[in-house]
Amino acid sequence: MPNLVPKALRKPGKPGEGNGALSPEKLKEAPVDLVGWVDERTGASPFLTGLLFRKVPKGTNWYYTLGSATLFAFLVQAITGVFLAMFYVPSPVEAYGSITHITNDVFLGEFVRGMHKWGATTMIILIFLHMARTFFFGAYKYPRELNWVIGVVLIILTLVMGLTGYLLPFDQRSYWATIVAMNITATGPILGPYLADFLRAGAEFEATTLSRFYALHMMLVPGLIIALIGAHLYLVVKLGTTAPPWVRAESKPKSLREEKV
Ligand code: HEM
Known part of the structure; x- marks a missing residue:
């Protein structure tokens, strides 16, 4: 044999x-x-075992899945985005045509575009719910403040993905909505005008603006999000998960729980 x-x-x-x-x-x-071969060469198994078999506190419930749900939504955006990028043309003359081509002619194009569009809204809803969960469960407190700050940057970057993606179809709605967003940005204190200039990529709102939005949308911002999700998850594994507040209250010594008269 x-x-x-x-x-x-x-x-x-x-x-x-x-x-x-x-x-x-x-x-x-x-x-x-x-x-075994991979493990011998990477030493990854203690890390993976720690990640997959880590202890979670008593009382952990469905609200704790919101972080993973956000991660899943991001992965869907990344995968569907790659397929859209195969057909999208970031030029003011061709952008809208390439989008209608995806919707009307490309096999499953409308479906993939719909997933990307609705996935964006879903991710934003999920990220806010996840943030609310960590806030109401007090999971932002010591020693997880840094992870909270990383989360805040992640939420800003996710909103930037929404803003930069909205312009890409380059139809009347996305064009004028982005001009309004740009004008609002320019009114921001100190950095506002510089930020608006950077996004506009020139004196006028034109082809260079679209290219800049596209580069931010498909390269820079997703790259930052991936790096920050890596740091976020590393800290989740390293610091462990916060127990729900009612479980923490139960585990306090009785003397601290009783009201003093
Ligand atoms: C792309 C966005 C994000 C992803 C993929 C993500 C993912 C996760 C995952 C998988 C967990 C562990 C499971 C869980 O507790 O749900 C987690 C925990 C955590 N996340 Fe996020 N997260 C994101 C955004 C945020 C935001 C916006 C905040 C807050 C501003 C945040 C703050 C935290 C904190 C403090 C923890 C620790 C929770 C604990 O110890 O119980 N995350 N995240």
């Missing part, structure tokens, strides 16, 4: 046993060996 296991994955043979080709019995264990 030919040896199906790639050479690099074969167990090193004992001296005098040739090149370590596996017997049919050993071959059945190949997937297990593959995990």
